[in-house]
Amino acid sequence: MIVTVTLNPSMDSIYFTDTFTLGEMNRCSNPIKAVGGKGINAGRTAAILGGNVTAMGVLAGLNGESIRTALEQEPFQTIFLPIAGESRNAVTVMDRKKNQTEIVELGPEITAETAKKIIDQVIDFSLEQKKRPIIALCGSANTKNERLYHDYLQQLNEQLGSNIKVLTDISGKQLHNALKSPIKPYFIKPNIHEFAELLNVSITTKNEIVKQLSHPILQGIPFILVSCGGDGAIAKYQEQIFDITLPMIDVINPTGSGDATVGGVAFALDQDFSIEETLRYAMACGMSNALEQAVGYVSIENVALLKNNIIIREISEMFHV
Ligand SMILES: Nc1ncnc2c1ncn2[C@@H]1O[C@H](COP(=O)(O)OP(=O)(O)OP(=O)(O)O)[C@@H](O)[C@H]1O
Numbered sequence: 001m002i003v004t005v006t007l008n009p010s011m012d013s014i015y016f017t018d019t020f021t022l023g024e025m026n027r028c029s030n031p032i033k034a035v036g037g038k039g040i041n042a043g044r045t046a047a048i049l050g051g052n053v054t055a056m057g058v059l060a061g062l063n064g065e066s067i068r069t070a071l072e073q074e075p076f077q078t079i080f081l082p083i084a085g086e087s088r089n090a091v092t093v094m095d096r097k098k099n100q101t102e103i104v105e106l107g108p109e110i111t112a113e114t115a116k117k118i119i120d121q122v123i124d125f126s127l128e129q130k131k132r133p134i135i136a137l138c139g140s141a142n143t144k145n146e147r148l149y150h151d152y153l154q155q156l157n158e159q160l161g162s163n164i165k166v167l168t169d170i171s172g173k174q175l176h177n178a179l180k181s182p183i184k185p186y187f188i189k190p191n192i193h194e195f196a197e198l199l200n201v202s203i204t205t206k207n208e209i210v211k212q213l214s215h216p217i218l219q220g221i222p223f224i225l226v227s228c229g230g231d232g233a234i235a236k237y238q239e240q241i242f243d244i245t246l247p248m249i250d251v252i253n254p255t256g257s258g259d260a261t262v263g264g265v266a267f268a269l270d271q272d273f274s275i276e277e278t279l280r281y282a283m284a285c286g287m288s289n290a291l292e293q294a295v296g297y298v299s300i301e302n303v304a305l306l307k308n309n310i311i312i313r314e315i316s317e318m319f320h321v
Pocket residue numbers: 190191192227228229230231232233246249251254255256257258259260261282283284285286287290
């Protein structure tokens with residue numbers, strides 16, 4: 001069982017225009033609409049692979065209703081708490097020259113009361129399951145509490161036990177504060193930019209990622225995956241470090257590849273796969289998403305094919321100390 005939590009789902013619209021000019025009337029055809037949200041995307045990926053997934057989170061207002069209706073078509077169960085406000089719109093305008101302009105709303109506020117209701121719901125649901133679920137906390141939240149995910153890690157640990165595997169795909173202050181917690185997430189998946197921001201250093205190469213893996217703020221996290229887009233990833237699992245490289249693919253839309261990667265990891269951990277197989281799933285899901293127009297979507301056939309063409313090389317101790 002996999003539980004994903006999305007505190008800021010969105011109704012995403014992509015407008016394709018010939019030109020997009022600031023300060024002028026820009027006409028366009030009807031947008032492509034889809035539900036967005038990192039936990040929802042990760043959950044979709046894990047469910048497509050065959051995982052038993054429940055997506056949880058919040059929905060608000062009329063947009064929330066539209067999202068709820070759209071979620072009925074998804075391959076997972078849903079438990080979304082209705083809250084005050086309006087679920088957000090995220091608008092992308094793509095012109096003929098592939099310039100991408102985005103307008104992303106803040107979304108409804110996650111008050112202290114809402115935050116408590118959600119985590120209580122996740123805990124109650126998890127306690128009802130025969131086996132402890134893998135819990136993935138994904139994406140931003142519009143909250144004044146910069147330690148929201150830090151607090152969630154503590155609460156999940158207290159109520160579900162220290163063996164609970166909590167995966168986080170978060171960034172900025174929330175990630176920083178979560179890692180300052182004595183209770184660590186089991187898994188984090190910063191991309192290379194988020195990783196550099198977390199450590200407050202400039203990082204452009206995989207070698208630099210490897211060197212930073214001994215940074216104090218990363219201690220005690222069993223599984224770290226720093227994703228590098230088409231360049232693959234660097235992973236640290238317990239004391240092992242891996243360099244993962246990918247075959248070339250004809251990318252269609254890499255947006256949401258990180259979310260698909262998290263979905264692949266959640267699925268593989270839930271199946272108790274080996275670390276090597278888990279990394280194969282993670283990368284194959286990211287790549288499969290990049291081969292689709294849709295965001296946060298994978299094809300099971302592509303994942304099966306890609307998985308075998310990923311190169312995983314363990315970096316020896318000699319190199320990284
Ligand atoms: N251009 C690409 N070619 C091949 N694989 C890709 C490409 N972009 C992403 N991937 C796959 O997806 C994984 C995650 O991608 P990336 O590092 O871009 O995550 P991200 O920045 O968190 O993405 P997002 O936040 O948009 O979901 C990569 O490790 C890789 O496996």
